[in-house]
Amino acid sequence: MNNVMRASDLIGLPVVSILSGEDVAEVRDVVYDAAAHQLIGFTLNKRGLFSGRLKDVLPASALSAIGADAIMVPSETSITESSTPEALDHPGDASSVIGDRVLTADGNELGEVIGVIVSTGPNPEAVGYEIDPRDSDDTVFVPISEQMAISGENLLLPASATDFVRNDLAGFGAAVTAYRASNLQGES
């Protein structure tokens, strides 16, 4: 889990079939369900210079891995026209987290959500949010947890997460791993 990247950096990446070594599409947009803090999938463009929109979509459940250089799928049949989950049909309907105000448990405002951070490799998932603090130029990264309450206006950072807030993306990958380990210990 040490490798993480901005979901916005996935846009334009090729979707490559492991079976054939062919680039079957490229990422048009990332579809994200903010209420569940879950990556749903991708809408796609055709490959090539004058590429248009592709009807087919790629559900997150169908992909093999997300890497810095490509989205890997088992084969060309992984991209599909019948879009389940339905949210892929109407990307705008998934509740957006961008612009939400991030508050700590003790009532401090960290700033505004400007992006989603995903883990790379097999079983990729949303692991954090990038925050733009109003009083500083440096963005900060906060880990996602199930305890995180979200209203479409405010995002509440649990007290347990405050130790794992980072201001560099490279260090944030390790922080997410540590945060999840501490959550597991808390449950047992």
Added chain:
Amino acid sequence: MSDTFNAAEGRSVVAADSAETIGEVKGFLIDPTATRIESVHVSGRGRRAEVIPWSKIRSFGPDAVMAEHAGDPEHVAEGRDTDAIKGKIVARGSRILDTNGFERGTVDDVMFDSETGQLTGVLSTQGHLSATSLRSLGSYALIIDPE
């Protein structure tokens, strides 16, 4: 015997029945799972290029390649063969991508067993890759297992 794509390039291809030189080795077409050579791309001298299936190669020698036929040039099939002739699917210079979606350099050379046509390894710009790590070869990339 072990041979490589780079070493074999330009080697003369001779018809075993007529002793006539057909041309020289221009390149190789690998099967989609990147395990063996499917056919050898031969450039004729002034004539149009042809593709000789590996099964028609009697001997892939260190100085010359002995092919079965001298007569009709093998008809270039549709799809992969045509792509290979046009240079679309070429192993050498191809981008290498692991199944996790990370680029791992490009292909410098490919090693193979000259008796069976089986690939034995790939020399990439980042080091040696064993044949067992190869997954597929397409027009976009050679797909390999992650380290």
